[in-house]
Amino acid sequence: xxxxxxxxxxxxxxxxQRAAGSVPETLGSLELTWLTxxxxxxxxxVLELSDDQFEAVRTVDDAVTVLREAVLAVxxxxxxxxxxxxGIARS
Numbered sequence: 001x002x003x004x005x006x007x008x009x010x011x012x013x014x015x016x017q018r019a020a021g022s023v024p025e026t027l028g029s030l031e032l033t034w035l036t037x038x039x040x041x042x043x044x045x046v047l048e049l050s051d052d053q054f055e056a057v058r059t060v061d062d063a064v065t066v067l068r069e070a071v072l073a074v075x076x077x078x079x080x081x082x083x084x085x086x087g088i089a090r091s
Contacts, residue, residue: 002043002071008067025059
């Protein structure tokens with residue numbers, strides 16, 4: 001299952017080593033780049049965001065929408081997190 005807003009906020013909190021409640025609503029390019037890499041690692045995909053997609057992300061909600069759509073566009077089947085066995089778990 002792809003992460004919801006709360007899970008993305010938790011991911012961003014780990015990036016800044018801060019509490020989830022202190023994650024700002026507005027994202028910078030470094031945070032988006034890091035978050036994209038997290039999605040790639042979690043779902044074992046390579047995301048090629050277009051300039052338009054990248055520029056459309058200004059907030060946490062924008063990131064959730066764009067990154068979820070990007071994963072779904074490249075995943076061969078409904079993706080869930082990568083399991084400890086080295087594959088993508090299918091639901």
